[in-house]
Amino acid sequence: MVSFTLDPVHRACAGQRRPVLKRLGVQLVDYVWTRKLDGRVRVWFNDYPKKPTWREGGGIAEGVGTSGANIKYAKLTTSGRADYVAINPEQGSIAAWLNGCANPDINLDTPDxxxxxxxxxxxxxxxxxxxxxxxxxxxxxxxxxxxxxxxxxxxxxxxxxxxxxxxxxxxxxxxxxxxxxxxxxxxxxxxxxxxxxxxxxxxxxxxxxxxxxxxxxxxxxxxxxxx
The missing domain is CATH 3.30.430.20 (Gnk2 domain, C-X8-C-X2-C motif)
Structure with a gap:
């Protein structure tokens, strides 16, 4: 089981920042946050054993689920499709798109x-x-x-x-x-x-x-x- 501990990746995300977390096999975390004031986006890559680092912005993906201009961080999955994080530039809110083709059961609705x-x-x-x-x-x-x-x-x-x-x-x-x-x-x-x-x-x-x-x-x- 992956457990989360207080390490630099968490302390870097203090205050009003709004993270999107991604667990890694090395039990470390990548995340994206945006500043509500101006929508500035930063991506934290926990590149163990390399030094963890911030990257401004991130990769741009186009045309799936939201406007490409709002997509600030994207990652290809083993299926060849993309997961990404989109930022609302007006509200600073984050939406994570997890491509269901990589996992058929993800985000499927159930009968009500x-x-x-x-x-x-x-x-x-x-x-x-x-x-x-x-x-x-x-x-x-x-x-x-x-x-x-x-x-x-x-x-x-x-x-x-x-x-x-x-x-x-x-x-x-x-x-x-x-x-x-x-x-x-x-x-x-x-x-x-x-x-x-x-x-x-x-x-x-x-x-x-x-x-x-x-x-x-x-x-x-x-x-x-x-x-």
Whole structure:
């Protein structure tokens, strides 16, 4: 584990300076700070075993995530892409851009059920509750075996689920790009239960399906006439 101790790299960053830290394998730290008064930027390179040193400004990177004019320090990663630090010249604030291509899980959003938005079809083929529930259960069981899991990102799956009777279900589940979702059968079912339990509520049967969507997830269950 890397531990931080009071050494010159920390003492150099006293007062009102606002650092961005980068841990090094030698258990030392590089950082960037800016002075709020005038936006002046300095980069501290802890070049062990060489002498640590300040460098004014830093390298300029162009065109990713912010204006190139605001980028004051950039570093190529092993993937050939760049991480960088951008400075707001008006406020002196710092934003660190960590290129997610070097680490697929970095900065990925996760589903927020409080943002669920339901849409009911309210037309078309009707289904008994047990059949629409069975179609969702079957889909979620199959999802647990999908080789792209158990952590899904930028994912879409759609399946046709036939039932006894002259109709079938189209069931779909999507995890948006920029998000990740770890499979849970119960959570999978909870998404489908939103249109199942919150649409066509006059009685338990006669379900016509619908969709639910939040910041990361889209789920659809739709009964259709025909086999």
């Amino acid at each position: 059920p409080s943002k669920n938005e339901k849409m009911c079809y309210n037309s078309g083929q009707m289904s008994e509750y047990e059949k629409i529930e069975g179609a969702a259960e079957s889909f979620c069981r199959n999802l647990s075996d999908d080789k792209r899991g158990p952590v899904f990102s930028d994912f879409y799956k759609e399946a046709k689920k036939p039932v006894l009777g002259n109709y079938h279900f189209i069931v779909a589940f999507e995890v948006f790009e920029g998000c990740k979702w770890t499979f849970s059968h119960d959570e999978c079912m909870r998404y489908f239960k939103v249109p199942m339990d919150s649409c066509n509520c006059s009685k338990r049967g006669d379900k016509q399906g619908g969709t639910v969507k939040n910041n990361c997830i889209y789920a659809r269950i739709d009964p259709n006439y025909g086999i």
